[in-house]
Amino acid sequence: MAFRWKNTLTQADVTPKAAWLNRRQIMAGFGGAAGLGLAGLPAMAQDLEPNSLEDIRAYNNFYEFGTGKEDPARNAHQLDTADWKITVDGLVDNPGVYSLADLLDGLTVEERIYRFRCVEAWSMVVPWNGVELADVLARLGVQSDAKFVAFETVVQPDRMIGVQRRVIPFPYVEGLRLDEAMHPLTLLATGIYGEPMANQNGAPIRLVVPWKYGFKSIKSIVRISLVAEQPPATWNIINPGEYGFYSNVNPYVPHPRWSQTTERKIGGGLFAERQDTKKFNGYDEVASLYDGMDLGKYF
Ligand SMILES: Nc1nc2c(c(=O)[nH]1)N[C@H]1C(S)=C(S)[C@@H](COP(=O)(O)O)O[C@H]1N2
Ligand SMILES: [Mo]
Numbered sequence: 001m002a003f004r005w006k007n008t009l010t011q012a013d014v015t016p017k018a019a020w021l022n023r024r025q026i027m028a029g030f031g032g033a034a035g036l037g038l039a040g041l042p043a044m045a046q047d048l049e050p051n052s053l054e055d056i057r058a059y060n061n062f063y064e065f066g067t068g069k070e071d072p073a074r075n076a077h078q079l080d081t082a083d084w085k086i087t088v089d090g091l092v093d094n095p096g097v098y099s100l101a102d103l104l105d106g107l108t109v110e111e112r113i114y115r116f117r118c119v120e121a122w123s124m125v126v127p128w129n130g131v132e133l134a135d136v137l138a139r140l141g142v143q144s145d146a147k148f149v150a151f152e153t154v155v156q157p158d159r160m161i162g163v164q165r166r167v168i169p170f171p172y173v174e175g176l177r178l179d180e181a182m183h184p185l186t187l188l189a190t191g192i193y194g195e196p197m198a199n200q201n202g203a204p205i206r207l208v209v210p211w212k213y214g215f216k217s218i219k220s221i222v223r224i225s226l227v228a229e230q231p232p233a234t235w236n237i238i239n240p241g242e243y244g245f246y247s248n249v250n251p252y253v254p255h256p257r258w259s260q261t262t263e264r265k266i267g268g269g270l271f272a273e274r275q276d277t278k279k280f281n282g283y284d285e286v287a288s289l290y291d292g293m294d295l296g297k298y299f
Helices: 017-034 043-047 053-058 071-078 100-104 133-140 178-182 234-238 284-290
Strands: 085-090 096-099 110-117 122-132 148-153 173-177 187-192 206-208 221-227 262-265
Touching (some): 053 122, 085 100, 100 187, 110 206, 122 133, 122 206, 133 178, 133 187, 133 221, 148 178
Parallel strands (some): 085 221, 122 262
Antiparallel strands (some): 085 096, 122 187, 148 173, 148 221
16 A cells, blocks of 8 residues: 555654653643643644553443443453464355464554544543554455455353343444445554553454444454445444444534544543544544535434
């Protein structure tokens, strides 16, 4: 691909972690002295602040390990990530069962600082390490009749309390239209803050689609299929009236049970102001993918 997406958040906004913590402390101190607090800073400044690794690993959705926000951190050590295999099938020139190393061989792992917005109206900023999904798909050889990419999460029943309790149907599945999958913002992530992906964040490899609600970013992937028809997606199957296949972040389309106009940034503290949610989570460069689509109808 000739075009590579350029990160608008700078290197100075992530790691080195010690320096970052310093800045947080300085800002907190300044805010206290000025009687402002972080909520008094312009929205953009708040936006660019990556969450701490501690926050990112402590507050999760990963229903295979329970439905509580702290359940994944408590239970996901059970996940067996050794000798991970990813099955690639469907409309590809190079199907097969790949090791992680084979799938990513020769690709450069980049750092991408992305906003992350859950459909439940909380958000984080995460410094991911990953490769563009487009680069993986290119080497797999997508055939011309493929129109969607389907993903599947591992199921290890003996190790997954949420699977034992059948809290939702498993395996967790998700999908993207091919042009969404090929967009340079779309990542397969293998780490955060330069550390290997924690189990609760979807080790050893998970999807990241920053302009869509978090549930599209499927964790612990064991299958990637190129298909002609729109594939099933877990939350869309469970409740199609509340969770569409596209699920682009959109403050103008309320969830049937709550508003999507604002969000609570995790780690902001008790008195932090909610921040405004942006269409496409602020990633306006994807808008042309949906030209002519009614995003109220295809939500
Ligand atoms: N396999 C699987 N993937 C999943 C989920 C899940 O329950 N199971 N939860 C989704 C939801 S709702 C969100 S908000 C994100 C949370 O990612 P994080 O815990 O790394 O912040 O993972 C998504 N991917
Ligand atoms: Mo979510």
